[in-house]
Amino acid sequence: MLAPESKPDNASERYASAYNSDTLDHDPFVVGLKERLPAELRESFTPQQLDALRNAFATRSWARHKLDWRGTFSLWRNQYYFVLVGGRNKRSLSRAQRSLSLAAKAGAITAFLFFSALVGLVALYLVKSALGINLLPNYSLGLWDWFKG
Structure with a gap:
């Protein structure tokens, strides 16, 4: 023993x-x-x-951060300080924070997909116009004329 x-x-x-x-x-x-x-x-x-x-x-x-930027500045007769700290969050998130994080991720992905689709449609429209394909007779967005300069 x-x-x-x-x-x-x-x-x-x-x-x-x-x-x-x-x-x-x-x-x-x-x-x-x-x-x-x-x-x-x-x-x-x-x-x-x-x-x-x-x-x-x-x-x-809390004093150990990857990003720790502190400073002071004077404005008129007063002096102010600022602190910018950042790093990996090691704390567990509350339920509300998890929900907000999930909503922010979903919003960011949606915005990225919308922007990508918009850029893709503009690129397709420019290719269509460059090839001389006219889907609607006597109608143009004017994008090809603007792009040609």
Whole structure:
């Protein structure tokens, strides 16, 4: 029988930190956390606890995008910022989003087929006109005359 895996008993082994207490004191998340805590709790955390809190709350999985374009610009006396992010959606879609996605795909396919059919009909009309075939006597769309220039 195999022995069960031993788990660390104390928090210092469980949350081994790559940061020392000096680094954590200057970390923006830790500084902001301490500013929002009551005065009697600010210095009650160990460096390992602060590091574990920083890892749990300060990680930003949304910050990694294939397209991440951020900037600022001034307009009159105000300054504005813009953010353009994009990448593969790793979240599962809701039922409404799936329905909307399916409708958008169907609309795009329909528009593509309609445009393709229209281009095909214009090409056939031009070929017909170039060969001198006249389906309706004394009637022309004027497309061949326009195409000849």
